[in-house]
Amino acid sequence: MREYSVEALVEIADDDTLTDMAYAWAHADPDRAVLDEVTCGRFAGMVRAQAKELIAAGVRRGDRVVVLGPTSVAWAVADFAVLSVGAITVPIYPTASAEQIDAVLRDARPAACFTVPDKRALVAGAVRSEVRVWTLGEPAEGIGVDLPDAVVDERRAEVGADDIATIVYTSGTTGTPKGCVLTHRNILAAAGNVVALLPELFRGTDGGDRPSTLLFLPLAHVYGRVVLFGCVAAGTRTGLVGSPNALLSALPSFRPTFLVGVPYILEKIRKAARARVGEGPDGEAGAWVRGLLGGRLTHMICGGASLDASTLDFFTRTGLTVLGAYGLTETTSTVTMSAPSANRPGSVGRPVPGTTVAVAEDGEILVRGPQVSPGYWPDHAGGAPDEWVRTGDLGELDQDGYLRITGRRKEILVTSGGKNVAPAPLEDRLRLHPLVSNCMVVGEGRPFVTALVTLDRTALGEWRGSDLDTEIAAAVDSANALVSRAESIRRFRVLEGDFTVEGGQLTPSLRLRRAVIEKEYAAHIEAMYLH
Structure with missing residues (x-):
């Protein structure tokens, strides 16, 4: 077994936490723009105010707090505030389905939630009635404003590097979501x-x-x-x-x-x-x-x-x-x-x-x-x-x-002839064609390799009048030039729709959920092997 190590460049003390950085910059350079032109001083103030709200709402150290929304300053403020009070941030993708949101809420059992307006009713309906649900980015509700800053400082001082900072639910390309625990030190x-x-x-x-x-x-x-x-x-x-x-x-x-x-x-x-x-x-x-x-x-x-x-x-x-x-x-x-x-x-x-x-x-x-x-x-x-x-x-x-x-x-495919096929190089090359939005190579247990292809709808207008099958065939030939005959794509099928995160065919990091796609398009796959 070959291995390689690199010595660490940073040391982490047992009392170091993720929130230290925000408050340190607020003290050292409060006027420095940090997130969307929000200054370090203002950002720390927003975090502290949100942390007071959490404390006033009864959120305790170790409680889970859900944050559901797109990348934004409000998301970052909520995250730093949760960590400031010793609680645990549980992020949910803004593109998650109702079933996925419900699964995370049932498993994490949050004490509070931050969400976007169009998901507020869904989240509120899936948690206990006493769980407070905030809307991300809305003005503070007024609770906690009378708490002194020292209350937040005391809660921060109780947190250590080995305390849980977040639970990230990930199903990867297959399977039921699992909550991966990450600490401040991690x-x-x-x-x-x-x-x-x-x-x-x-x-x-x-x-x-x-x-x-x-x-x-x-x-x-x-x-x-x-x-x-x-x-x-x-x-x-x-x-x-x-x-x-x-x-x-x-x-x-x-x-x-x-x-x-x-x-x-x-x-x-x-x-x-x-x-x-x-x-x-x-x-x-x-x-x-x-x-x-x-x-x-x-x-x-x-x-x-x-x-x-x-x-x-x-x-x-x-x-x-x-x-x-x-x-x-x-x-x-x-x-x-x-x-x-x-x-x-x-x-x-x-x-x-x-x-x-x-x-x-x-x-x-x-x-x-x-x-x-x-x-x-x-x-x-x-x-x-x-x-x-x-x-x-x-x-x-x-x-x-x-x-x-x-x-x-x-994801290594093994054909019925025993040939190992890595699908990624073929898929990467196919996606480079202007007409191709996404694709998935198929071949596990099959006599040869095939591909499901989706089209880029924004590019279709420029290719109007072209023979689409001929264009995609040329893209397949280009991909096949990378591999041996036994690994090459023999047939393909152009699909009506696309693979999307919202549809469940892609993970939030845009990786193919192969099992989902194979099940959804089983009839198309079988058709490629019938003749």
């Missing part, structure tokens, strides 16, 4: 070591522009939460965008210096460039992309899924450095990270400081470190920093510690 280790590894991104360099970023990842996902805490800790100017779809319109005016996201965003930008001015990033497309990105963007941390090599090359030639990263909820989203001075394209970087990564004999990636979750709610008697987490992902670790993801154990 998140401090993940965020702190990434900031320490990438000071030029988060803190800037002497004489350079003040670092800034647009955070569009959902705060209900641990990836987005860790980025938020890292940005607040570093004092990074951070704009909050409610959804990935709103990012493109926000980029030119905000002009971030770096981004943190997933390959989907880069694919979306590349498609937009191709539609406007054609490919060729060395010419018009490159200029258009640089203008869209605001002219100051130099780096993007890209994790969450695989990135097609041609997309990586496209953005590299526009001057953007893409830093690969890898993690999962159980490791507080943080396992490996590339750095500007140690970037090996095609890899997802080396272990984040404080982390050990190994690859077992069967190829599975193993992880240990201070960001490892102690287990699942409610018993959370599981992993520990000195125990291996089995990720379920497959990879290769070179002698310099760079990790390459080669597949996912549960």
Whole structure:
């Protein structure tokens, strides 16, 4: 078994907590803009006021408090307030179905909830009558205003690094949602070591522009939460965008210096460039992309899924450095990270400081470190920093510690002829066609590989009059060029609808829920194997 360790760059004391950063900046630089131009002083004041409301409403240390809504300052205020009183934040995705919301509420048994107006009745109807339900971003209700600041300070002083900070419900691509427990120490280790590894991104360099970023990842996902805490800790100017779809319109005016996201965003930008001015990033497309990105963007941390090599090359030639990263909820989203001075394209970087990564004999990636979750709610008697987490992902670790993801154990397809097929490279390449919105490769236990394809409705107008099947067939041929004949897609079916988070076919991090899709489109799949 090959393994590689990197020494930690930050130390966490037993009394350190996630809320320390907000109050420290309010004291050190109260006029510094931190979130959507809200200053550090004002942000800490908003957090303290919300914390007083929670205390007055009877929320105790260890109670669970649900936060359901899009990425926003109000979401961040609620989160920091919950943590300030020693309670536990339970995020729910704003796109979650009624059944998913109900499942989390039943399991977490919250003492209070923050939600958006259109979900308020649903949430209120699913919890006990005595549970207070606030609407995110609405003015304070007036309770707790007479409490002295010392009451919040006393509650904060009771919290320690090993107390539970959050329970993140994740079902991944299959299964019933499970509540992954993360402590203050877990998140401090993940965020702190990434900031320490990438000071030029988060803190800037002497004489350079003040670092800034647009955070569009959902705060209900641990990836987005860790980025938020890292940005607040570093004092990074951070704009909050409610959804990935709103990012493109926000980029030119905000002009971030770096981004943190997933390959989907880069694919979306590349498609937009191709539609406007054609490919060729060395010419018009490159200029258009640089203008869209605001002219100051130099780096993007890209994790969450695989990135097609041609997309990586496209953005590299526009001057953007893409830093690969890898993690999962159980490791507080943080396992490996590339750095500007140690970037090996095609890899997802080396272990984040404080982390050990190994690859077992069967190829599975193993992880240990201070960001490892102690287990699942409610018993959370599981992993520990000195125990291996089995990720379920497959990879290769070179002698310099760079990790390459080669597949996912549960997503490797084995045809009836015994051929192992990794679907991700085929799917990544197919999605690059302007007409393709999403796709899923099928072939487990089948004689050959097929694909379900959905169309990008916004692109259809530009392709009116074209033979769509011929265009998609060309995209399939391009993908097949990456693999052997035995692994290639033999047939495909274009679907009427699309795969969406709201429809349940995608996870909130935009990964395919393969079992759901296979069940929903079983008739289409069978038809591809009938003749």
